[in-house]
Amino acid sequence: MIRSILVAAGVLALASSAAAQGMGQNQPPNQWVMNCNTERGLDCTVSNMIDGGPNNLLGTFLIVSYSVAYTTLSIVADGVGQRASLQVDGNPFVSTSLCAGGGICSYVQEKSAELLQQLRTGSQIVVQVSLQDDSMAGPFQQSLAGFEAQYRKAVEAQQRRR
Numbered sequence: 001m002i003r004s005i006l007v008a009a010g011v012l013a014l015a016s017s018a019a020a021q022g023m024g025q026n027q028p029p030n031q032w033v034m035n036c037n038t039e040r041g042l043d044c045t046v047s048n049m050i051d052g053g054p055n056n057l058l059g060t061f062l063i064v065s066y067s068v069a070y071t072t073l074s075i076v077a078d079g080v081g082q083r084a085s086l087q088v089d090g091n092p093f094v095s096t097s098l099c100a101g102g103g104i105c106s107y108v109q110e111k112s113a114e115l116l117q118q119l120r121t122g123s124q125i126v127v128q129v130s131l132q133d134d135s136m137a138g139p140f141q142q143s144l145a146g147f148e149a150q151y152r153k154a155v156e157a158q159q160r161r162r
Contacts, residue, residue, distance in 0.1 A: 083130035088118035
C-alpha cells in the first residue's frame with residue numbers, strides 16, 4: 001500500500017512537471033524526447049506526446065512517459081482517463097486502472113519494468129484510454145523509433161546528477 005502511494009506521488013510529480021514545463025505545448029508531437037527536472041527531486045523521463053489528430057476524443061494529444069527515477073510508466077490523457085491500455089508490437093494489451101487526478105494513469109513498477117523491456121526492443125505501440133463515460137479513445141499508434149536512444153540518455157543523465 002505504501003509503495004503504491006509512493007508510486008502515485010511520483011506520477012503526480014511527473015505530471016506536474018510536465019504541466020509546469022508546458023510539455024503539451026513545447027514538446028514536438030510524435031517524437032520520443034528525454035527531459036530532466038528537479039521540481040520534486042531529480043527525475044529524468046522519456047516521453048512522447050502522441051497527436052491523435054483532428055478527430056480524437058481527447059482534444060489534441062496524450063502523453064506516454066517513462067520515469068527513470070520512479071521506474072514507472074504513465075499515460076496522461078487530458079484529464080479524462082479512467083483506464084489506460086498499452087500494446088507493444090503484437091504483444092497483448094497491458095491495462096492499468098491506477099489513475100489519479102489530471103488523467104494520469106500509471107502502471108505498478110513490476111508492469112512498468114515488463115513494458116519497459118518491450119518498449120526498448122519493440123517497433124510500435126498502440127495506446128487506448130477508457131474515458132469517464134465508459135467510451136474508448138484510440139487506438140493511438142506510435143513508432144518506437146528513438147525510444148531506446150532517449151532512454152539511454154535519460155539513464156545516463158539520472159546517474160550523473162545523483
